[in-house]
Amino acid sequence: MSDAIEVKDLTVTYGATVAVDGLSFAVGFGEVVGLLGPNGAGKTSTLETIEGYRRPTKGFVRVLGIEPAAKQARLSREMGVMLQEGGIPARMTVKAALTLYSRFYDHPQSVGDLVTQLNLASVLKTPYRRLSGGEKQRLSLALALIGRPRVLLLDEPTAGVDPEGKAAIRDLITGLRAASVAILMTGHELEEIDRMVDRVLIIDRGKERAMGTPAELRGAYGGEGVEFTAFEHVDCEMLAARLGSSVRLVRVDRYRVEAEPTTELLGRLVQTLTDLGVDAQDVATISPSLEEIYLSLISVASQDPGPLGPGLSHPDSSTLGSHDPPAGPPDQTGPLDQKSPDQTIQASTEETHG
Amino acid sequence: MARPMLAEAASEVKMTLQQGEAALLTLVIPVLGLLVFGSVKFLPLPSGVPSRVNFILAGAIAFGIMASGMVSQSITVAFDRNYGVLKRLGVTPLGRRGIIMAKLAQVIALELIQLVVLVVIGALMGYHPEGNPLYFILGWVLATAAFTGLGLLIGGTLKAELVLGLSTLLWLILLGLGSMAVPLTSLPGFLEVIAKFLPAAGASELILHGLAMSGPVPTWAIVNLVIWGIGTPLLAVRLFRWS
Numbered sequence: 001m002s003d004a005i006e007v008k009d010l011t012v013t014y015g016a017t018v019a020v021d022g023l024s025f026a027v028g029f030g031e032v033v034g035l036l037g038p039n040g041a042g043k044t045s046t047l048e049t050i051e052g053y054r055r056p057t058k059g060f061v062r063v064l065g066i067e068p069a070a071k072q073a074r075l076s077r078e079m080g081v082m083l084q085e086g087g088i089p090a091r092m093t094v095k096a097a098l099t100l101y102s103r104f105y106d107h108p109q110s111v112g113d114l115v116t117q118l119n120l121a122s123v124l125k126t127p128y129r130r131l132s133g134g135e136k137q138r139l140s141l142a143l144a145l146i147g148r149p150r151v152l153l154l155d156e157p158t159a160g161v162d163p164e165g166k167a168a169i170r171d172l173i174t175g176l177r178a179a180s181v182a183i184l185m186t187g188h189e190l191e192e193i194d195r196m197v198d199r200v201l202i203i204d205r206g207k208e209r210a211m212g213t214p215a216e217l218r219g220a221y222g223g224e225g226v227e228f229t230a231f232e233h234v235d236c237e238m239l240a241a242r243l244g245s246s247v248r249l250v251r252v253d254r255y256r257v258e259a260e261p262t263t264e265l266l267g268r269l270v271q272t273l274t275d276l277g278v279d280a281q282d283v284a285t286i287s288p289s290l291e292e293i294y295l296s297l298i299s300v301a302s303q304d305p306g307p308l309g310p311g312l313s314h315p316d317s318s319t320l321g322s323h324d325p326p327a328g329p330p331d332q333t334g335p336l337d338q339k340s341p342d343q344t345i346q347a348s349t350e351e352t353h354g
Numbered sequence: 355m356a357r358p359m360l361a362e363a364a365s366e367v368k369m370t371l372q373q374g375e376a377a378l379l380t381l382v383i384p385v386l387g388l389l390v391f392g393s394v395k396f397l398p399l400p401s402g403v404p405s406r407v408n409f410i411l412a413g414a415i416a417f418g419i420m421a422s423g424m425v426s427q428s429i430t431v432a433f434d435r436n437y438g439v440l441k442r443l444g445v446t447p448l449g450r451r452g453i454i455m456a457k458l459a460q461v462i463a464l465e466l467i468q469l470v471v472l473v474v475i476g477a478l479m480g481y482h483p484e485g486n487p488l489y490f491i492l493g494w495v496l497a498t499a500a501f502t503g504l505g506l507l508i509g510g511t512l513k514a515e516l517v518l519g520l521s522t523l524l525w526l527i528l529l530g531l532g533s534m535a536v537p538l539t540s541l542p543g544f545l546e547v548i549a550k551f552l553p554a555a556g557a558s559e560l561i562l563h564g565l566a567m568s569g570p571v572p573t574w575a576i577v578n579l580v581i582w583g584i585g586t587p588l589l590a591v592r593l594f595r596w597s
Contacts, residue, residue, distance in 0.1 A: 051445050053596075073449040087442030089434065091369060103361035104446045147446070 004029050004151050004182030005050060009059030012045045019045040021206035030180040032173060034197035038298055042206035043186045047153055051081055063151055080149030082140045084156050090129035094120055094139055105147040114142040119168055133160030154185035158192045170196055194290040202297050209297045214290055223288030225258040226269055228280040242272050261285035358448040363459035380426050380464050384418035388472055391535045392479050400537035404484060408566035411476035413534030416497060416557040418468040420528060423461050423501030425521045431509030432517035441597045461502050489571050490564025496583035497557035503586025510594035528554035550574050553582035
């Protein structure tokens with residue numbers, strides 16, 4: 001078994017609506033993958049399929065080699081899930097929730113250790129409804145970790161968390177990665193995601209837009225470069241010809257050379273500008289943030305489904321935007337009503353309790 | 355699954371007893387009903403019942419089963435669904451089947467507490483055991499199934515805000531038509547007919563003949579409660595939505 005989570009050609013539909021459209025990716029042990037996308041991109045449907053709440057309309061999902069929808073109970077002992085919000089009764093105290101959840105597992109983590117790690121000691125007797133947003137998130141994360149999971153699904157783990165809490169969560173995730181836990185997380189705080197993940201999968205309208213390490217995405221995105229300020233006119237075409245890279249005016253007196261900002265490029269740029277008699281100031285390398293890459297990809301997805309550049313994984317851009325229902329088996333049934341996100345008790349009878 | 359299920363059931367019983375409104379619903383109101391209706395003299399009694407306390411005690415027990423199984427469960431389940439509690443629990447080793455088992459265990463635990471409290475108070479008010487205990491067991495089991503099934507059906511399909519009002523209204527209607535305080539024979543003819551199709555009257559009749567009154571149970575009461583006791587859990591299983 002090479003990957004902890006395997007998703008292959010996953011398609012999830014609700015009636016005529018296609019929520020996930022042929023998505024494929026994997027998460028290895030000791031790897032942190034960020035699943036990013038705008039609201040309605042298909043993140044929740046993907047996560048719920050991995051959690052076992054949904055059966056794929058088409059394709060397959062395996063977690064630790066197990067099909068989640070068929071054997072959710074067995075998988076639940078090795079998979080920790082952090083929901084986007086809620087999930088705990090409003091009047092239940094932090095201590096009661098941790099104690100209860102610890103009783104669900106054969107070898108739970110020490111409640112005391114989790115309380116210390118996630119800084120929950122001061123709110124142990126506080127009911128869930130009175131917790132701040134950050135405290136709720138930290139409790140939810142503690143509940144996801146209490147069973148010592150090998151696979152962790154985190155839905156917006158740092159949303160609403162204060163800077164100290166974010167740092168604690170980052171440290172925790174670093175430790176889990178070192179302990180070979182496979183982590184798939186979603187989120188909208190892209191700066192935080194950038195600091196935590198090994199790879200990023202960006203999806204929109206159920207389809208993959210890009211996948212790779214943040215560095216690969218930066219390289220493939222082409223937003224890197226070197227900027228400088230010059231108060232006299234610079235002939236961009238001439239400079240570009242000399243450098244072998246495109247050059248453009250980004251502000252009234254600010255120019256950008258669009259190329260990987262190597263030392264060699266910097267040296268050539270400074271020399272060329274000197275040769276041209278240009279007094280360049282504030283020379284600086286530019287590296288796009290994950291947020292800039294993300295916004296660019298999502299924006300491109302809404303306008304032009306074409307290829308995004310070399311290095312980017314982009315298997316099906318030519319059909320992006322198509323919302324035609326897939327040709328999956330219409331009679332397929334699973335733990336959920338395929339026409340609705342809601343689930344039925346009937347589904348519980350399909351569980352295998354090993 | 356047994357240990358997670360028992361842990362969840364114990365947690366739910368504890369929370370119910372700690373919550374003022376839930377304890378009021380499942381324990382205080384049935385006790386008050388017994389004290390008030392068991393003391394007033396002007397309400398009619400069905401023929402063959404040895405005493406008013408015997409009649410009202412049986413009604414209070416059925417009333418309590420409705421409160422624990424239907425009203426309390428429907429409200430809890432509806433809000434649990436609303437807040438993602440069921441979804442969160444469903445991905446733990448407790449599992450979805452465990453959640454339902456825990457809910458049932460919680461209802462049974464609450465009903466046992468109710469039963470002890472009501473019988474002790476009834477005895478202090480002059481209750482004398484009569485009837486066939488097998489009828490009581492049959493009535494208690496089927497009523498628990500019927501009302502818990504109804505609770506899960508209502509709580510598992512409707513919006514939380516709607517459930518709060520609807521289940522309380524249903525509770526009051528079933529109290530009036532359930533032969534709990536007023537005998538069926540004292541109702542207007544058409545209401546008596548309607549009442550015989552509702553689970554409350556079937557539950558009351560079986561519990562009455564099991565605890566407080568000699569003689570055979572009317573066939574309609576057994577048929578009624580068997581249908582409700584099997585039908586509502588099956589319907590709940592089919593229609594329940596987890597989130």
